[in-house]
Ligand code: SF4
C-alpha cells in the first residue's frame with residue numbers, strides 16, 4: 395500500500411520542482427571545489443551534474459532545500475536570493 399504513495403527520489407527531473415523554490419537558490423562558486431561529489435550525491439532532485447571540479451545545478455529542477463550547501467566541505471556553494 396505504501397509503495398503507491400512514496401515517491402522515488404529525483405522526481406524533480408520529471409516534475410520541474412524548481413517552481414517550488416521561494417526565496418533562495420544555490421550558487422556554485424567554482425573556486426575551491428575538490429570534486430568530492432557530495433553535493434551530487436545528496437541532492438534529492440538529482441539536479442546537480444558535472445565532473446572533476448566543475449559541478450553545477452539545473453535550476454529548473456532545484457527546489458532550494460540547501461542540502462548541497464550544507465554538505466560541501468569547502469564552502470564552494472552558497473545560497474543566494476532569487
Ligand atoms: S538546493 Fe541543492 S540539494 Fe537542494 S534541490 Fe537544489 S541543488 Fe539539490
Ligand code: SF4
Pocket residue numbers: 422426427428429430431432433434447449465466467468469470471
Ligand atoms: S560538495 Fe563542494 S567540493 Fe564537493 S563536488 Fe560539490 S561543490 Fe565540489
